[in-house]
Amino acid sequence: MTLFESVFAGNDAVYGLTEGAINQAIEKYGADKAVSFPDTAYSLPCYYAVTGTKVGTLAELKDALAVVKTLMTREKRTNDVFMSGVATALCAEFIEVLKYIDGAVPYEAPCYGHLADAVIRELGVPLVTGDIPGVAVILGKAPSAQEAADLVKSYQSQGILITLVGDVIDQLEEVGYKTGANVRVIPLGKDVTAVIHVVSVALRAALIFGNVKPGDAATLMDYTMKRVPAFVNAFAPLNDVIVACGAGAIALGFPVITNQEDVARVPKSLICQKDISKWNATSLEARDIKIKITNIDIPVAFASAFEGEIIRRKDMQVEFDGSRVDCAELVHTCEPSEVEDHKITVVGPEVDDMELGSKNSIAYVVKVAGKNMQPDFEPVIERKFHNYINCIEGVYHTGQRDMQRIRISKDAFAAGFKIKHIGEVLYTQVKNEFDAVVDKCEVIIYTDPAECTRIRHEVAIPIFEKRDDRLNTLTDESVDVYYSCILCQAFSPSHVCVVTPERLGLCGAVSWLDAKATNELDPNGPCQVITKERPIDENLGSYEDVDEAVKKFSQGALEHVTLYSIMQDPMTSCGCFECICGIEPFSNGVVIANREYAGMTPLGMTFSEMASMTGGGVQTPGFMGHGKHFISSKKFMKAEGGIERIVWMPKELKEFVAERLNNTAKELYGIDNFTDMIGDETIATDPETLVGFLTEKGHPALALDPMM
Template sequence: MFEDIPVDVGVIYEGERIRRKQMYVELGGPHIKEKFELTRVRKPEEVEDEKIVIIGPDLKDLEEGKSYPFGILVEVSGPQLEKDLEAVIERRIHEYCNYIEGFMHLNQRYDIWLRLSKKSFEKGLNTFKYIGKVLIRLFKSELPIIEKMQVTFITDPEKIKEIYQEAMRIYEERDARARGLKDEEVDMFYGCTLCQSFAPSHVCVITPQRYSNCGAISWFDARAAARVDPKGPLFPIEKGECLDPVKGEFSGANEAVKKKSLGEVTRVWLYTAFGYPHTSCGCFEGVAFYIPEVDGFGIVHRGFRDVTVNGLPFSTLADSTAGGRQVDGFHGISIEYMRSPKFLQADGGYKRVVWMPKEVKERVKDFIPKELVDKIATEEDAKTIEELKAFLKEKGHPVVERWKEEAPLVPVEEEAVAAEELADFPVATVAELARTAGGHRTL
């Protein structure tokens, strides 16, 4: 099936990490603003089967060691295909790219991050044509409802900018469709294990009001995928008994998560960051992180390049919640989940959110209670915990009412003695704590 491809192709390569020193070139990623992957269902006459188009420089024409804007457009047709399947097909680009030896794909939609290894480039993987052939063959063999498929790879910055705007509009249309449906109105949730090659114990529970962590699959998308590919990574979950409507605990979700995680995770609370929070892989769009100094939550998204208000960057906070673990106070989330009435419901919702980047705030502004919009700080309002405290007090944020009396100041002499005593104890860095807790890092 892949005899004409210069590198191996198979499930064995899923989860392969390509470090910076091993990479030949990087496509998209955290340093590139505009990147995307998009799937469109077309009419049969609009798709030329197995056609592969490259707009801009090909792999062999890119400079080694550099990062480039990048876009993938997949166009498919078939009588059984429907618009609901676009997001599902799109999400599988992640899975099938990772089947290619020495080709790493992370994240989704406008957050994609790909790397080609030097080793695979030297073996001959020097054109997008090979990657296109692999994608077309895998998609058509595993999803026979795809009768015709063509793939376009884009590295031309101007063309990327043009299609990027269209992609963002399409993503928003998809997300908006699911907003009118409530969790209480359905008997079935859906699960996704697409990311288990990177986090074996992670199972995403997708409900009408809790989007997938990656932000790419809605309840409608998952339902469509489970119907057309019943043996695939997306599957139905009988909701079962509602054990706690506030925390979002359902007997059916517990059973499904326990089974699909092989017993690693036995309970999940869908609407909270504490107790048994929803697990995360590493493909989440953002992280909700608890800030004990103010008894509130900060939010940070993948595209935020500065440190957050607690002094930690997105990468460190992501380490604290990734890997399929349940960690109190750390919660991988999608941007669309922030638009849900169930968002951190058990923790107080937006009454408990105290800080987020301005970019995210603008994107979800219409879904934050009007009386709270100006009371949530951004990087322009507070860069430190002390500045955050002052801002929250000045604005009268509801979280201020939760604060306990400040502890009495410790005399300088006592503080010095305490410091000497603590000096005898080994101190781990945040990075070391993340490693020992099972986190992962891409350098």
């Protein structure tokens, strides 16, 4: 069979199955039955992205199938093959959504099936920074379970996100391979149609980050081709259905690598490589993916894929816990003569000397020196420790400053992992990432309890206090420049964050100090200086300088941006905001939802639905993405009255911001315990109950002017 025949035959087969399944479902449930995937605002995301039409019922699904049929032309031209591939993918989406009827839970561990919008937003930042350099789709059954595991491990150790479809999932289970989103190995499902769940991620990324208009199929495919670094690894034997799905992948710009020999080859797109141990290299080359190589001399792997790994108590050798004993982590700027480069010292017992399962003290001081080093960069470097230590296979890190917690697994210990290797990791990464400011670096790790107490109380805490004082005096008025950040343009081509001392980037990861350090490290990089010499309106936070910068960095897509208003020219969102706030008209206030909150808000929308109102680098007055720490800022919606507009937040978020928010409310308006006046999901998830509660508490928003 030729490639054409194969794709057409596969497409016809899947179409037939889909038609049968839809008719059967209509017979069983009636045509008005609702169909949807959970936790997405893009109802039938693939079909919506390609056609611009949302599907909500079985009847609409049947109409949609008729539209799909029009893509299934049978000329022997390349475009017909691609479109038949896309049609196959859409049919797969229809078959999959039928599995979710009536809130059914069709997938069980380890399989994930459909992935929520929140998962895609979480992928935004790491894909942008190259932390996730690519997405592998592995499909079918490997010649042996070991080969499957080796292939997956090769990608995992490069930080590549791996999705699995078919028998390979059982093969990994057979050899006890750990899977899960936290280690970036995601089994989707065992039927080939489950492949649509990764396609759905790619297409929603285009809608969320790229501001691609649903229905603009040409732009959509251009976006996935240029900006979603995915590829397919398909094990032989390939049947027509898999070949037809593969044509869909190729249409989106994702090359397919297979070990099937008699398959028609398409240069750079359909590649035969018989030797599976070469698939990694072949795939990266075909997709032009570059891997940042970090060679660190430690006995376990080091890769961003291990960042989310969790070590349970029963799997742990030892732990260190700053909440119980004295711990600290500190970057300390020294004179060059005080630092011996690459010297790593452990003061106190090594892991071998610690009792199995014991809780211990640890304090590490990373001494740095360099002519461009400034004490302002210390917290910026220090905050990366969490990420560095977490990337060690078998080591887990949470918290910061003197409250960090570290676990070393039994497996890592058995592989020979020692305390000194933490020093090796810190040294290598600091030198790698901060080479523009750090010329010399030395690490001293204390495990001796008395020394840890001394370091914590006499060295670290006084430094932390000094830093906090410095941060408190950093206001938008007290600095001469702001910074732009365009890191997210890899995904949101027209998005620009303007980062000021009192308004951090909406991802929550870029403060003014971070932006300043980024600019210093890479003067032509994502963070550029924005002067603030020509204010237009101080209350709105508008400046001619800011407008000019935003216009330049958005390539003309944006003309005006204010720093302090949600209504007038608000800042845009890329998609990786920690929180979203939106107007709640009945109370003259705003509701804030954070990404972790999955429930309903009084706006009648979930976080996902609110998120779909903004993003993609466009201005949407009334909705705004922002970082968690912005909530307690004196500049939060200052133009509309500030934080006294906040009427509702999820309880967890409220508790997270309470102390700072209450301080700000006291300072600005003289209100005590302001958070007690703010609703949450235990009080109300509808506007009527919320307004009742606010009235009872005398919430100040009720007396303010309406916002619209």
